[in-house]
Amino acid sequence: MNIAFDALPLISDRITGVGWCEAGQTMxxxxxxxxxxxxxxxxxxxxxxxxxxxxxxxTGDNIGTKLVHFSGYMYRAASTFxxxxxxxxxxxxxxxTHFFNYIVPPGVKGRKVVTVHDMVYKTxxxxxxxxxKMMLDMGLKKSMIRADVIVTDSEFSKQEIIKxxxxxxxxxxxxxxxxxxxxxxxxxxxxxxxEVKKSLGIEGEYFLYVGTIEPRKNLERLISAYNIFCQRxxxxxxxxxxxxxxxxxxxxxxxxxxxxxxKQVIFTKYVPxxxxxxxxxxxxxxxxxxxxxxxxxxxxxxxxxxxPVLASDAxxxxxxxxxxxxxxxxxxxxxxADGMEKLYDSAELRQELSIRGRExxxxxxxxxxxxxxxxxxxxxx
Numbered sequence: 001m002n003i004a005f006d007a008l009p010l011i012s013d014r015i016t017g018v019g020w021c022e023a024g025q026t027m028x029x030x031x032x033x034x035x036x037x038x039x040x041x042x043x044x045x046x047x048x049x050x051x052x053x054x055x056x057x058x059t060g061d062n063i064g065t066k067l068v069h070f071s072g073y074m075y076r077a078a079s080t081f082x083x084x085x086x087x088x089x090x091x092x093x094x095x096x097t098h099f100f101n102y103i104v105p106p107g108v109k110g111r112k113v114v115t116v117h118d119m120v121y122k123t124x125x126x127x128x129x130x131x132x133k134m135m136l137d138m139g140l141k142k143s144m145i146r147a148d149v150i151v152t153d154s155e156f157s158k159q160e161i162i163k164x165x166x167x168x169x170x171x172x173x174x175x176x177x178x179x180x181x182x183x184x185x186x187x188x189x190x191x192x193x194x195e196v197k198k199s200l201g202i203e204g205e206y207f208l209y210v211g212t213i214e215p216r217k218n219l220e221r222l223i224s225a226y227n228i229f230c231q232r233x234x235x236x237x238x239x240x241x242x243x244x245x246x247x248x249x250x251x252x253x254x255x256x257x258x259x260x261x262x263k264q265v266i267f268t269k270y271v272p273x274x275x276x277x278x279x280x281x282x283x284x285x286x287x288x289x290x291x292x293x294x295x296x297x298x299x300x301x302x303x304x305x306x307x308p309v310l311a312s313d314a315x316x317x318x319x320x321x322x323x324x325x326x327x328x329x330x331x332x333x334x335x336x337a338d339g340m341e342k343l344y345d346s347a348e349l350r351q352e353l354s355i356r357g358r359e360x361x362x363x364x365x366x367x368x369x370x371x372x373x374x375x376x377x378x379x380x381x
Contacts, residue, residue, distance in 0.1 A: 001381060002110075003029075004094035007040035007065070008072060009101050010058055011051045014244045014270055016212065017297050018117060021153070021177050022100040023058050028178075028370035030062035038063040041090045041097070043072030066090060079105045080138050096377050103139045104146040111380040114147040116140070118294030118315075119160040120216060127216035127291075129247040144168050149376055151175050153295035156316040175373050177295045178366035183273075184304040186358075187281035196278040200268045205237035207340060208283035208307075210276070210298045211290075212243050213267070218289045218312065218330055219252045225289075225336035227259045232341065237284050242268040280305040285343040285350065288312070289328055289336050296320050300364055303357030308350040310339040320364075324356040 005026050009019035030038045040059065044051050044067050051067070059065060068089045078084055085107025090097075092109040099105075100115045121128045121136045144150060150171045152158050162169050187193060197203070207226070211217050219241065230236045239261075256265045271279055280286065286302035289312040296317045299309045303324060311317045312330035321327070326342055326349075329335035343350055 001036045001095045001377065002039075002093055003036055003377065004039045004041050004066075004090065004097040005063075006097065006099040006101070007042040007055055010040065011042050011044075011054050013054070016244075017295075018101050018115075020297065021115070021117070021295075024178050024180065024366035025175075025370050025373050026063065027058055027060065028366040029374055030060065032367060032370060033374060034062055039094070040065045041068075042066075043068050043070050043075060043089070045069070045071040045074075076103070076105070076135075080135070083107060095381050099143075102136060102143060104143040106142075106146070108146070111148045111377075112146055113149045113151060113376065113380070114143055115151045115153075116144075116157070116161055117153055118157050118292065119164055120292050120294070122164050123160065124216050124292050127214065141165070144171070147171065148380055149173055151373065151376065153177050154316040154319050156319055157294040173372075173376050175369055175376070176364060177297055177300075178364050178369040179297070179300045179304045179361050180366060181304055181362065184277055184280065184301040184361075186306040187278055189278070190281075192275075192278040193282040196275045197282055199275070200240070200242070200266070200271070200279070202238060202240055202266055202268075202282075205284045206240045206266070206282070207237055207285055207287050208240050208242065208279065208302075209287050210242045210271070210280070210301075211288070213241065213245050213249045213252055214247055215249070215251070216291050218291045220255045221331070221333055222287060222289050222336060223252070223255045223259065223261065223265060225333040225340065226265070227261060228333060228337035229340045229344075230261070230264065232337075233344065236264070237344070238264055238266055239287075240266045240268060240279075240283070242271050242279060244270050276301075277305060280307050283307055285310060285340070287336075287340065288317070289330050290314060290317065291330050293317055299325065300361055304361035306354045306358050308343055308353035309357060310336070310343060312336075321357075322360050324353060324360045326353070 083106035086105045087109045096111045098113040287310045288299045309325040311325045314330040326339045328339040
């Protein structure tokens with residue numbers, strides 16, 4: 001087969017979960033099935049060399065690139081209103097083109113696959129930035145009509161899509177995300193942990209959150225719960241919030257100031273991929289009380305690293321963590337604080353969750369994810 005992947009999520013200066021999902025699935029597929037032709041498609045109006053540098057780690061020997069000199073932003077905006085054919089830019093050779101970020105543009109030749117990760121823009125509209133809401137409000141319905149198959153990350157997300165778009169139920173396939181077990185594992189270079197901590201201004205023990213600083217991650221409530229925990233324990237571990245600055249995040253930073261936690265809550269800079277595993281492994285526990293996730297890769301990565309996890313009972317998180325995490329009520333500060341206390345007080349519980357979490361994470365490999373996706377491609381052609 002001739003298979004093309006829309007590479008927009010891979011050429012950003014800061015790759016998010018959507019990009020890591022695409023990277024994991026496409027790289028594993030190209031390695032497992034080298035008999036096919038694979039191409040990353042992307043637009044570039046300027047700084048071509050920068051985008052080529054960003055995508056180079058994902059191409060390897062098996063995936064080529066096709067760069068088109070045009071503004072991707074202008075194309076996406078214009079094609080929302082005028083059906084400018086995608087094939088004018090990227091040709092008609094692909095048997096399958098997969099778009100990993102919700103939107104299938106008009107005029108794509110061959111079979112079309114789209115990944116719709118969640119329905120947060122419908123369920124928690126107040127937590128989504130305006131530009132994203134507008135894009136999905138105007139484009140997702142058309143995108144689903146154009147797609148031959150709609151891929152999503154969890155059974156929870158499948159049911160969410162059916163709730164809002166019931167006519168497309170027969171098109172939906174669930175392909176769980178994976179975790180890179182070479183990258184996320186118990187740290188075999190323990191000397192890297194203090195190096196990374198020092199570079200991020202972290203001293204002593206810490207609870208860790210990793211993800212975008214945005215409202216649906218429930219960080220205001222996590223900070224309030226941490227304040228309750230600190231009142232119960234003098235000399236409490238720090239709370240480290242690691243991730244790129246998001247949107248509608250003013251209340252998160254102001255909550256820290258209101259509670260006088262400036263010295264105990266640490267917002268790190270963006271953490272390079274090479275530093276993420278030592279940062280994970282150095283944590284007392286990983287905390288992820290998110291309100292809504294289509295899958296939830298960070299807690300799975302923590303489990304693979306042997307770090308005990310506190311996760312909320314919301315959305316897909318119980319589906320991912322199973323019985324291998326402390327589960328809290330996403331809407332209760334007391335419940336989140338109690339979960340943190342359980343993990344802090346019991347080394348035995350932390351050790352048990354570390355062992356069970358690693359076993360469960362082993363079920364979610366990118367090879368398995370890629371094979372499930374490849375079966376869908378074969379079904380289409």
